[in-house]
Amino acid sequence: MxxxxxxxxxxxxxxxxxxxxxxxxxxxxxxxxxxxxxxxxxxxxxxxxxxxxxxxxxxxxxxxxxxxxxxxxxxxxxxxxxxxxxxxxxxxxxxxxxxxxxxxxxxxxxxxxxxxxxxxxxxxxxxxxxxxxxxxxxxxxxxxxxxxxxxxxxxxxxxxxxxxxxxxxxxxxxxxxxxxxxxxxxxxxxxxxPLPVHVHALATHIANQYKQGDVVIFYKTPDEASKQLLGPLQTEIRKLKNGNIQVVEVEDEESLESRVHLAGKNLVVLATTNKYEISPILAQLRRLQEELSYNIQLFGHPSWSKLGFDAEDGLAAFDTRITTSYYIDKSxxxxxxxxxxxxxxxxxxxxxxxxxxxxxxxxxxxxxxxxxxxxxxxxxxxxxxxxxxxxxxxxxxxxxxxxxxxxxxxxxxxxxxxxx
Structure with missing residues (x-):
C-alpha cells in the first residue's frame, strides 16, 4: 500500500x-x-x-x-x-x-x-x-x-x-x-x-458491406489468433443474414485464386497476427487487384493496429478495416x-x-x-x-x-x- x-x-x-x-x-x-x-x-x-x-x-x-x-x-x-x-x-x-x-x-x-x-x-x-x-x-x-x-x-x-x-x-x-x-x-x-464483442461488431459490419454477387473469403492460417476469430465470425455472419451470404474458405495462394470473383467484391478476412504470414498474403492480394482487376476489401484482426504496417504493405489500397475497443486521437x-x-x-x-x-x-x-x-x-x-x-x-x-x-x-x- x-x-x-x-x-x-x-x-x-x-x-x-x-x-x-x-x-x-x-x-x-x-x-x-x-x-x-x-x-x-x-x-x-x-x-x-x-x-x-x-x-x-x-x-x-x-x-x-x-x-x-x-x-x-x-x-x-x-x-x-x-x-x-x-x-x-x-x-x-x-x-x-x-x-x-x-x-x-x-x-x-x-x-x-x-x-x-x-x-x-x-x-x-x-x-x-x-x-x-x-x-x-x-x-x-x-x-x-x-x-x-x-x-x-x-x-x-x-x-x-x-x-x-x-x-x-x-x-x-x-x-x-x-x-x-x-x-x-x-x-x-x-x-x-472481449473477443466475442469484436466478432459481433465485425460480422455486423461485413454483413452491411455485403451486396448480391459479393463473396466473403476466410483466409485460414494455422495460428491461434486466426482460429479464435474466424470460426466464431463465420457463425455470426451466417446468423445475421440467415445464411444468405456466400462464404468460402481458403488456405493458400492456389485456393485463393480459385475462389475470388471477378464480378462483385471479394471481402477477404485475414485474422493472423503474424507479420511473416501476413506479408506474402498481402503481396498476392495486391497482384490480384492491381494486375488482374479483382475488387478486394480486406478485414483484419484487432491487433493489427499495433503491428506497424507501412505504405509498402498496401493496406490502404484494400480499404483495410479492423475493430477496436479504444483509439487515441493525438490531435x-x-x-x-x-x-x-x-x-x-x-x-x-x-x-x-x-x-x-x-x-x-x-x-x-x-x-x-x-x-x-x-x-x-x-x-x-x-x-x-x-x-x-x-x-x-x-x-x-x-x-x-x-x-x-x-x-x-x-x-x-x-x-x-x-x-x-
Whole structure:
C-alpha cells in the first residue's frame, strides 16, 4: 500500500529509477492512506490512530460522505522483487505497466479533485501473485472501498474476486480482454471488450458491406489468433443474414485464386497476427487487384493496429478495416492537454496504460461523485467517450458489466483511423 497524495513518480532514465525508489520506500514504510483534495484545501494534521480512538471516537457525518469515496487500486508493481536501494532496469520494466496506469489514474482523480471532489485512494501491490491477491482481498482497505479497480491479470482477477466476495462493490477489470464468463462475478466490470464483442461488431459490419454477387473469403492460417476469430465470425455472419451470404474458405495462394470473383467484391478476412504470414498474403492480394482487376476489401484482426504496417504493405489500397475497443486521437484538444500535463508532471510521454488509467479514474470517479452509493445503478445509462476508451455497458447477471463499445478503423495514409 502506498501514499498517493502529491506523489511524483518520474519514470524515464534516471527519473524512472528515482520514481521506483520512492515507490519501493513508500510501500515498505508507509501503510497509511491520504485524501486527494481539491486545490486550496488545507492539509489535515497527520495523527496516528490508537486502538481506543478507532473504537470510541465518533466519525463526523461529513466524513462518512468522504469515506464512501474510498477507491482501492490494485496493480502488479511487483515491488517485492525490486532492489529497494538501487532499482535496476529489470525492476523498472517489470513495474512499468502498473506505474503508467497508476499515474494516469492519479491525473484523472486530480481532474475531479480540481472540480471539488474528494477521494481516498488506496494503492496495493498485487505482485502478480495469486497468494498475495487472496491475502489483500480480505483487507479492510478493500472491503471498505466503494470501488475496486484491478487486479489486471486474469489469474489475479479470479483469485481476488473469489476471496473478496464484494457483491455490491464494483470490481473493475481495466486491461484484461478475457471473456467475463471465465470468472462469473456479477459485480465485475470489463473495460476492454472481449473477443466475442469484436466478432459481433465485425460480422455486423461485413454483413452491411455485403451486396448480391459479393463473396466473403476466410483466409485460414494455422495460428491461434486466426482460429479464435474466424470460426466464431463465420457463425455470426451466417446468423445475421440467415445464411444468405456466400462464404468460402481458403488456405493458400492456389485456393485463393480459385475462389475470388471477378464480378462483385471479394471481402477477404485475414485474422493472423503474424507479420511473416501476413506479408506474402498481402503481396498476392495486391497482384490480384492491381494486375488482374479483382475488387478486394480486406478485414483484419484487432491487433493489427499495433503491428506497424507501412505504405509498402498496401493496406490502404484494400480499404483495410479492423475493430477496436479504444483509439487515441493525438490531435484532439483533450488528448493534447493530457499529454502536456502528464509530460510536465512525470517527465515522460504517456503510454496507452496511462490513458486507460485516466479514463477509468475520471469515468468511475465521476459516477461516485454524482450518484454516491447508487453509482453502480447508472453504468448502463451513462456512456463515456474518453481520451482512449469509449464505454457502452451491457449487464449480465452472471458475469457483470461488459463494454460493448466497438469502433471500426480503416487504414489510410496516416495509419488506422475511425470511420464511425
Amino acid at each position: 502506498i501514499l498517493v497524495r502529491n506523489l511524483r513518480l518520474l519514470l524515464n532514465g534516471s527519473k524512472r529509477l528515482l520514481g521506483l525508489s520512492v515507490l519501493v520506500l513508500l510501500v515498505a514504510c508507509t501503510p497509511k492512506v491520504r485524501v486527494l483534495r481539491a486545490p486550496g484545501d488545507k492539509a489535515p494534521t497527520e495523527k496516528k490512530e490508537t486502538t481506543t480512538e478507532k473504537e470510541d471516537v465518533a466519525i463526523p457525518e461529513e466524513e462518512e460522505t468522504v469515506d464512501f469515496n474510498r477507491i482501492a487500486l490494485l496493480l502488479p508493481f511487483e515491488l517485492n522483487k525490486a532492489n529497494q536501494h538501487a532499482p535496476s532496469a529489470a525492476d523498472i520494466k517489470r513495474s512499468a505497466l502498473a506505474l503508467d496506469f497508476y499515474q494516469g489514474f492519479k491525473v484523472g482523480l486530480d481532474a475531479l479533485s480540481a472540480e471539488g471532489a474528494n477521494f481516498k485512494l488506496n494503492v496495493l501491490d498485487t505482485r502478480d501473485d495469486p497468494g498475495e491477491n487472496a491475502r489483500i482481498a480480505k483487507l479492510d482497505d478493500v472491503q471498505d472501498a466503494a470501488l475496486v479497480v484491478g487486479p489486471v491479470y486474469p489469474k489475479e482477477i479470479q483469485v481476488f474476486g473469489f476471496n473478496a466476495q464484494l457483491d455490491q462493490t464494483l470490481q473493475i477489470s481495466p486491461l484484461a480482454a478475457s471473456m467475463p464468463s471465465e470468472f462469473n462475478f456479477s459485480n465485475l466490470v470489463t473495460m476492454t471488450a 484532439a484538444t483533450d488528448v493534447r492537454r493530457f499529454d502536456q500535463q502528464y509530460q510536465s508532471e512525470f517527465g515522460i510521454a504517456p503510454t496507452e496504460f496511462a490513458y486507460k488509467g485516466y479514463d477509468a479514474a475520471y469515468y468511475f470517479g465521476s459516477l461516485l461523485v454524482k450518484y454516491g452509493p447508487d453509482y453502480r445503478l447508472h453504468l448502463e445509462d451513462t456512456g463515456y467517450k474518453g481520451l482512449h476508451n469509449t464505454f457502452k455497458w451491457e449487464y449480465n447477471a452472471a458475469w457483470g458489466y461488459v463494454n460493448h463499445a466497438i469502433a471500426i478503423l480503416q487504414y489510410g495514409s496516416s495509419g488506422f483511423r475511425p470511420i464511425n
